[in-house]
Amino acid sequence: MAVYTDITEMELGAFLRGYAIGDLLSYKGIAEGTENSNFILHTSGGSFILTLYEKRVEKNDLPFFLGLMEHLARQGISCPLPVHRRDGEIIGELAGRPAAIITFLEGMWPRRPSAAHCREVGKVLAAMHLAGADFQLSRPNALSLPGWHRLWEGCVDRADEVEPGLRAEVSADFASLEAAWPADLPAGVIHADLFPDNVFFLGNDLSGVIDFYFACNDFLAYDVATCLNAWCFERDHAFNLTKGTAFLAGYQSVRPLTPTEIEALPLLCHGSALRFMLTRLYDWLNGPGGALVNKRDPLEYVRKMRFHRQIGSASEYGAVMP
Template sequence: MAVYTDVSDEELSSFVAAYDIGMPLSFKGIAEGVENTNYLLHAEGGRFILTLYEKRTKSEDLPFFLGLMRHLASKGVRCPMPIVDRQGESLKRLAGRPAAMMSFLDGVSVRRPSAEQCATVGAALAALHEASADYELARPNAMSVMAWRPLIAAVGERADEVALGLAEDIEDEMAFLERHWPSDLPRGVIHADLFPNNVLFIGKQVSGLIDFYFAANDAYAYDLAICLNAWCFEADHFSLNITKARALVESYSKIRPLADAEKAAFPLLSRGAAMRFLATRLYDWINTPPGALVKRLDPVEYWRKNRFHRRMMSPADYGL
């Protein structure tokens, strides 16, 4: 569930009155997502997504996120466009929360992507990286390698409540990743969370990329590794579908060719990308109290993926 903050009729009417979109016709919460509160607003001027930013999204980061979406949309990337009010402002407050209204994108997310859909996602990610290259704002990646150990330390031995032996295994893996993590790969603005629920399709074509609230400056190839983990594994989370993986990376490379250093680092980046989501999922799994509205995601899925990548020694194993 992703409706954490209720909006009264009076608050909604006052908020909408600041925009040139006419009267609200319908207003309902959107269940998908785990970070912020989202509503679908149907007004006389069309359909919009109204987002209220909860505590896990820092207010000081919002100008970066909203500006990035405007920048990408202006370059032809299919992503939400922040709507401005009559004063030219896109970031406002509603029900005690920072809030913004976005253009609505048609399309549906897929649960079991095909190889063809993986290919279109690879092309869309490369186009995003190309379009963001001249974005003037910057934001360090707060969820890169240096952020994982504090999350793991906060869990400690309780990791074994999730899977026996997990605590020791994560400690060994973190030590390896910290020693070998690359720092000299091509960098720019990345999405950092391009999971299937953040991509919309009409048929087999991408109709929209959404949820840019982990976007930051980091290695482009790391973003591709995040996608591979999210899109190209079988349902057991321990077997890579090489057809999907090759479709993803080959389509990406046709638009933004990977440097030799990026190819060489890809097994390590994929391993680290799995650790990133293992760490955050594990932290939430242990620390989220019963009855909380935040939906917990299974950390074992990404432990299995991380262990898979440890066996991969060559970029050729990923279609590179």
């Protein structure tokens, strides 16, 4: 559930006079996103999303995130288009916070993704990787190995509270991942958080990709690994080979993976699972409200780490050498 800064209709009316999107008809805070406050706006010009950026988002990163959305939308990717203010800017200020308005995308995120959904996600991920190639800004991945270390330092002493033995298990993973992490895979702009709640469908047709607030520059295949983790496991924690095959075939139909990328997938999947385990573990142990309030279970990702550790080759994910 979103952080929720309330705003008055007077403040919002004044803010909207900076835009040419018509008269305000209604606005309602929505229960989506975990980092920011989001509102659906209805104006005489249509529906929009208003986002207030809360303190967990670095203000200096906003031109990257919003500029990327605009860049991708203009290249034909179905993602929100930031609305320009009358002064030409795409970032304003509302209720003391940086704020932006983006177009509203119809569609529903799939609570139970099918193989057909996975194939479409593979295609759009590859299309985003290609379309991002000529984006001018760059942003290092704050959640690659050094970032994981910082998270782990905030959790390590209490990791065994979550599961006995977790401290030793994760420490060993750090050693093996650091020794083997690739140095020279194809890199570019990645979404870095393409979970099902960030992809909208109308039926089986993908209608939009949202939430670019973790986007950064890193190995393209690392984004592929994150999607395998996010889309291709069942609720019983089993990997679904049909979905993995569909996702990778969709991706490769738009951008074939190199043999080196395919070989690196087990390691990248393992590392990506560690990354999401660490943010969940950190929030679990350090977030507000103790362990009671609506938090995601780090153990789901511990299970995925164990799965990837025993993978022999990327063919077990459904990958086919090009």
